[in-house]
Each structure stands twice: as structure tokens, then as C-alpha cells.
Amino acid sequence: MTSQTTHEGELVKRARKGDAKAFEDLVRMHQRALYRYLCWLSGDTEDAMELTQSSFVKAYLSMGRFRGESSFKTYLFRIASNTWKNCVRDRGRRQNVNIEDVPVLSGNNPHDEVAREQEQERFWKLVEGLPARQKEALVLRLKEGYPFEKVAEVMGCSTGAAKASYHHAVGKLKSSFYGEDQ
Amino acid sequence: MSSCRENCRDMLLDYARGRLVHEESQLVENHLERCPDCLIELKIIRQFESRDLPEPPPWFFNSLPEKVTAQVEERRKKRMRWMVPAWAGGMAAAVAAVLMLLQPGPPTRVEDLGSDYSFVRTEDPFSLGIEEELLHVSGVFINDLIQTLGPDLREVKDDSLITMDLIPEGDGYESMSEETMRIFEDLLEKMAPERVRKKVMS
Numbered sequence: 001m002t003s004q005t006t007h008e009g010e011l012v013k014r015a016r017k018g019d020a021k022a023f024e025d026l027v028r029m030h031q032r033a034l035y036r037y038l039c040w041l042s043g044d045t046e047d048a049m050e051l052t053q054s055s056f057v058k059a060y061l062s063m064g065r066f067r068g069e070s071s072f073k074t075y076l077f078r079i080a081s082n083t084w085k086n087c088v089r090d091r092g093r094r095q096n097v098n099i100e101d102v103p104v105l106s107g108n109n110p111h112d113e114v115a116r117e118q119e120q121e122r123f124w125k126l127v128e129g130l131p132a133r134q135k136e137a138l139v140l141r142l143k144e145g146y147p148f149e150k151v152a153e154v155m156g157c158s159t160g161a162a163k164a165s166y167h168h169a170v171g172k173l174k175s176s177f178y179g180e181d182q
Numbered sequence: 183m184s185s186c187r188e189n190c191r192d193m194l195l196d197y198a199r200g201r202l203v204h205e206e207s208q209l210v211e212n213h214l215e216r217c218p219d220c221l222i223e224l225k226i227i228r229q230f231e232s233r234d235l236p237e238p239p240p241w242f243f244n245s246l247p248e249k250v251t252a253q254v255e256e257r258r259k260k261r262m263r264w265m266v267p268a269w270a271g272g273m274a275a276a277v278a279a280v281l282m283l284l285q286p287g288p289p290t291r292v293e294d295l296g297s298d299y300s301f302v303r304t305e306d307p308f309s310l311g312i313e314e315e316l317l318h319v320s321g322v323f324i325n326d327l328i329q330t331l332g333p334d335l336r337e338v339k340d341d342s343l344i345t346m347d348l349i350p351e352g353d354g355y356e357s358m359s360e361e362t363m364r365i366f367e368d369l370l371e372k373m374a375p376e377r378v379r380k381k382v383m384s
Contacts, residue, residue, distance in 0.1 A: 023250070028247050035238060142226075
């Protein structure tokens with residue numbers, strides 16, 4: 001166990017007893033990682049800021065139930081994922097991007113800067129349009145670099161289901177962006 | 183394809199991040215030469231690797247820790263204010279619904295509950311502070327509770343300010359804490375299960 005883990009463990013213990021300063025230290029330790037994760041999921045800075053704050057609030061209010069079976073970061077990420085999914089659900093389908101609706105760009109000169117930017121934009125729109133769980137698996141795997149076991153832990157599902165979500169997401173991007181049959 | 187999955191595909195991320203030893207890198211590179219599928223997956227991985235996200239304004243991280251604890255403190259104070267008059271109403275509804283679910287026979291539908299018992303989504307989900315803990319109660323999942331009560335959760339009619347926010351199973355919450363369990367047990371003791379059942383069935 002590293003000294004940082006021990007320190008975090010102490011902070012968690014104190015925060016569970018209602019020590020606000022200890023929880024503030026935990027926020028300082030994880031706020032950047034949580035913000036980045038939520039920024040990836042939401043695709044929007046303002047949303048990510050709001051979601052980060054409400055995830056920490058929920059985490060603090062639920063500290064009594066954190067038993068330390070997973071790492072504190074995993075616990076936070078799990079709350080953040082659910083906070084984001086609730087937000088998506090509450091906003092309804094209006095803002096969803098349908099993969100089928102993203103235009104296919106063809107005949108662009110690959111050396112053309114504008115065309116390249118358009119391609120990039122199209123790629124991220126496709127990512128944005130993925131179903132929540134697939135996007136979650138993709139971000140946890142590719143940005144956090146988590147092994148599938150840990151992806152599953154955050155997602156609250158089996159490792160097989162986490163793998164399936166990831167591979168479905170990759171498959172969709174392959175077929176929609178690179179025109180490859182799945 | 184199956185060999186991709188088993189031998190190479192799971193190594194692509196580590197390959198892209200330069201985490202493989204020479205022999206493993208060589209293995210991946212040899213595979214990539216003859217597998218367009220994995221090559222495309224590597225391109226996707228690299229798209230993610232190369233993207234920078236916008237940073238929030240500097241004040242955000244500076245003020246966030248204090249903001250979080252201040253917000254929690256404010257909610258706890260509000261909860262304390264509401265605790266006495268409203269707590270019994272909200273908890274009675276929860277206990278009644280749980281007891282109803284524990285009864286043998288077909289699940290009772292929301293219209294059978296009578297006007298005293300029902301749930302609404304609260305505007306402030308933390309007003310009660312324990313609502314997220316109602317996930318497993320004697321093996322009853324909150325999803326079952328929601329299904330039984332129906333999607334159209336009605337308003338509590340006893341002028342109680344307290345409302346319950348039902349959070350589906352799997353929303354990051356595991357099971358009732360010992361503290362919540364104790365509150366439920368106290369309530370059951372105070373209210374007498376017979377009385378609760380009678381009210382539920384009326």
C-alpha cells in the first residue's frame with residue numbers, strides 16, 4: 001500500500017465521520033480526474049463543471065455507505081457516471097445525436113486542413129451519439145486506461161458486459177466512420 | 183477474428199501507450215500488418231489519445247472543495263428543519279410500500295394504496311438524506327417498488343413537505359446502511375405493523 005493510498009484511507013475514514021476538511025482534501029485529490037471524465041462523457045465544459053460538483057455532493061452525502069470495497073476513485077466515478085446518465089435521461093432525447101444522421105464526408109482531400117477538421121468533428125459527433133453505456137465503456141477504457149475488470153466495477157456490471165459495451169462502441173465507430181462492416 | 187480478440191486486441195491500448203515490452207510490440211506490429219480490423223481500432227484509440235479537453239476556468243478547482251461541503255451542510259440544515267413534521271409522513275409511505283411488497287400474493291398496485299400513501303419525486307433529492315439508501319429492503323429492489331407503484335408517482339396528501347426520490351437499482355448505491363436499517367426498525371416498532379398494513383389495505 002502506498003503512502004498516498006494510506007493518506008487517502010485516513011481521509012475517507014475522517015470524512016465518513018463528517019469531517020468536512022477531510023472531504024475537501026479528497027475533492028482536491030480527485031477533482032481534476034473527475035472533471036476530465038465528466039467532460040469526456042458530457043462533451044461540454046459547463047456541464048462537466050456542474051456534474052463534477054453534484055457528483056462530489058452525492059459522494060459526500062453517501063459516504064456512510066462507502067465500505068472501501070473498491071477504491072475511493074472508483075466509488076466517485078461510479079457516482080459520476082450515474083449523475084451524468086440521470087442528466088442525459090432528464091434532458092430527454094432532444095439533444096441526442098443519432099449516428100445515422102451524421103453526414104458522411106466523402107471526396108475530401110485528406111491533406112486539406114478544413115477537411116481534416118470536418119472529419120475530426122464528425123468523429124466526435126459519432127462518439128457523442130453513442131448509447132450512454134457504450135460511451136462510458138469507451139471513455140473508461142481509452143481515456144482512463146482501465147482494465148475491463150475496473151471498467152465493469154465503475155459501470156456496475158460484469159466484465160463480459162463491459163467488454164461487450166466497449167466492443168459495440170468500437171464496432172459502431174468502425175462502421176460509421178471508417179465504413180467497415182462489423 | 184477470434185485470434186484478434188484473444189491475442190492482439192486487448193494489447194492495442196498498451197501498444198498505443200508504449201507500455202509493451204519489445205517482443206509484445208513486435209507481435210502486435212506483425213499482426214497489424216495483416217489485420218485491417220485491428221489497424222482501424224488502433225486509429226480509434228489514437229484519436230482518443232490525441233484529443234485535448236478544454237480546461238475549466240481556474241477559479242473552478244480553487245473553490246470546488248469548499249463549495250461542495252458548504253452545499254452539503256446547507257442541505258443537512260434544511261433536512262433538520264423538515265425532519266420533525268415531515269419525516270413520519272415520508273417514512274410511513276416507504277415502510278408501507280415495503281411491507282406491502284413483503285406480503286405474499288400478487289403485488290398491490292398504486293391505486294390500492296389509498297390517498298395517504300404515495301411518492302413523488304422530490305425537487306430536492308437530498309431533503310430527506312436517506313432516500314438513496316432505499317435500494318434493498320429485505321431483498322426488495324427499489325425497481326420493484328417503482329414498478330409496483332407505477333411511473334406516475336403521486337403527491338403525498340398529508341401536507342408533508344417530505345417527498346421521496348426513488349433512485350433505480352444500479353445507480354451507484356448498494357444497500358441500506360445499518361443506520362437506515364435502524365431507522366426503519368424504529369419506525370416499524372413505533373408504528374406497529376398491523377396499523378401500517380391496515381392503512382395500506384384500506
